[in-house]
Amino acid sequence: MRFRESASQTAGPYVHIGCTPNFCGIGGVYTEDLGSRMITGDAKGERITIRGTVIDGAGMALRDAMVEIWQADAAGLYASPEEARGAADPHFTGFGRRAGDYETGEWVFETIRPGPVPGPGGRMQAPHVTFWIVARGINLGLHTRMYFPEDDLSADPVLSRIEHRSRIATLVAKAEGQGAYRFDIRLQGPEETIFFEC
Amino acid sequence: MSYYARASGWHPPALHPPYKTSVKRSPSFAPVTMPQTPSELTGPAFGHGLFGPLDNDLIRNFGAEAAIGPRIVVFGRVQDEDGRPVPEALLEIWQANASGRYRHAKEGYIGAIDPNFGGCGRTITDAEGRYEFRTIQPGAYPWPNGPNDWRPAHIHFSIFGRAFAQRLITQMYFEGDPMIWRCPIVSSIPSREAVEGLIARWDPEATLPMDARAFRFDITLRGRRGTMFEGRP
Numbered sequence: 001m002r003f004r005e006s007a008s009q010t011a012g013p014y015v016h017i018g019c020t021p022n023f024c025g026i027g028g029v030y031t032e033d034l035g036s037r038m039i040t041g042d043a044k045g046e047r048i049t050i051r052g053t054v055i056d057g058a059g060m061a062l063r064d065a066m067v068e069i070w071q072a073d074a075a076g077l078y079a080s081p082e083e084a085r086g087a088a089d090p091h092f093t094g095f096g097r098r099a100g101d102y103e104t105g106e107w108v109f110e111t112i113r114p115g116p117v118p119g120p121g122g123r124m125q126a127p128h129v130t131f132w133i134v135a136r137g138i139n140l141g142l143h144t145r146m147y148f149p150e151d152d153l154s155a156d157p158v159l160s161r162i163e164h165r166s167r168i169a170t171l172v173a174k175a176e177g178q179g180a181y182r183f184d185i186r187l188q189g190p191e192e193t194i195f196f197e198c
Numbered sequence: 199m200s201y202y203a204r205a206s207g208w209h210p211p212a213l214h215p216p217y218k219t220s221v222k223r224s225p226s227f228a229p230v231t232m233p234q235t236p237s238e239l240t241g242p243a244f245g246h247g248l249f250g251p252l253d254n255d256l257i258r259n260f261g262a263e264a265a266i267g268p269r270i271v272v273f274g275r276v277q278d279e280d281g282r283p284v285p286e287a288l289l290e291i292w293q294a295n296a297s298g299r300y301r302h303a304k305e306g307y308i309g310a311i312d313p314n315f316g317g318c319g320r321t322i323t324d325a326e327g328r329y330e331f332r333t334i335q336p337g338a339y340p341w342p343n344g345p346n347d348w349r350p351a352h353i354h355f356s357i358f359g360r361a362f363a364q365r366l367i368t369q370m371y372f373e374g375d376p377m378i379w380r381c382p383i384v385s386s387i388p389s390r391e392a393v394e395g396l397i398a399r400w401d402p403e404a405t406l407p408m409d410a411r412a413f414r415f416d417i418t419l420r421g422r423r424g425t426m427f428e429g430r431p
């Protein structure tokens with residue numbers, strides 16, 4: 001290692017200008033906001049929605065956050081040049097980005113249910129969606145994961161390393177009907193979401 | 199293959215009380231260390247087809263006329279911690295205009311709006327990791343934190359490298375600006391060396407004659423050990 005990583009700085013309250021300009025009324029520069037459509041055709045797999053809010057230590061939903069997700073396709077493959085296991089579904093990007101609603105802070109992703117992905121030593125991980133959260137007051141983007149409530153998480157090689165077993169529930173979405181999930185992310189408090197470093 | 203762990207004490211801690219918003223938005227628990235799996239070792243790719251011809255020209259990409267203010271070029275190289283170029287890295291930037299005013303519904307500063315300045319741009323690095331933007335030098339602006347806090351002039355940068363593990367958002371500052379050293383957001387960074395790495399250098403050699411001054415800003419993303427397929431299940 002000869003160089004140091006550039007230090008992180010907060011995305012600030014106006015992250016939307018750069019990352020979702022159409023959302024914040026700066027039209028005409030880009031055709032559409034990056035990450036606004038994850039399904040670009042006849043993608044395989046079950047259509048699902050994931051909605052939620054990011055909640056601060058006072059119990060308030062952040063209204064200036066930007067949330068990104070990254071996930072595998074229905075077969076468990078990533079649409080990435082770094083994916084070594086095969087070609088991912090050409091109609092699914094795996095990448096989503098949303099700004100929270102100006103009034104409620106809520107965001108919604110329309111995506112598909114991801115397939116399982118191998119983890120350390122080839123042990124299969126339970127299906128999951130990677131989340132990355134930035135906002136004013138967040139100095140380094142927060143990395144977490146969402147798991148699905150129907151799945152058996154007992155053998156997941158990432159979750160099995162977590163010492164505070166009671167906190168694992170913070171990574172599991174709530175079902176709100178067929179294919180509809182809620183995943184609220186809490187920055188502080190008794191139900192503080194687990195955040196990862198990798 | 200895996201990315202080098204982020205050194206502790208290099209990035210800003212989640213909680214930095216002089217930056218007041220961090221108080222209620224900083225996790226209390228330390229992050230849980232997890233292994234890098236394909237979920238972290240892959241990342242979205244953004245092809246050159248994404249970009250319009252003016253996407254990296256903030257002087258001209260919004261209005262019918264050129265934006266007002268000091269015309270500058272911001273350029274540099276995206277590399278990893280071993281100095282290897284990162285090609286096809288997506289850079290997205292946003293900034294205030296020459297008056298220090300953002301084009302945003304929640305902006306409260308009285309600085310003038312420039313009808314020809316939107317404030318966003320994006321580009322992708324070439325095979326050597328190089329990128330370039332044309333823009334307006336942003337103004338400093340006041341912000342609600344302490345009774346009289348002002349941000350030094352800055353440009354926000356969002357960067358995608360090859361892997362989600364490299365995802366980074368930061369800010370670029372301008373060489374010689376005394377306000378850098380009084381800013382509670384800058385001071386969230388523990389070391390002076392790390393702050394210096396975010397300061398773009400005026401590069402007289404790269405000036406565009408009778409057009410724009412140039413500032414060089416190199417960005418370093420996490421590096422990795424091993425080759426691509428090592429350690430894969």
Ligand SMILES: [Fe+3]
Pocket residue numbers: 012294349352354
């Ligand atoms: Fe700013």
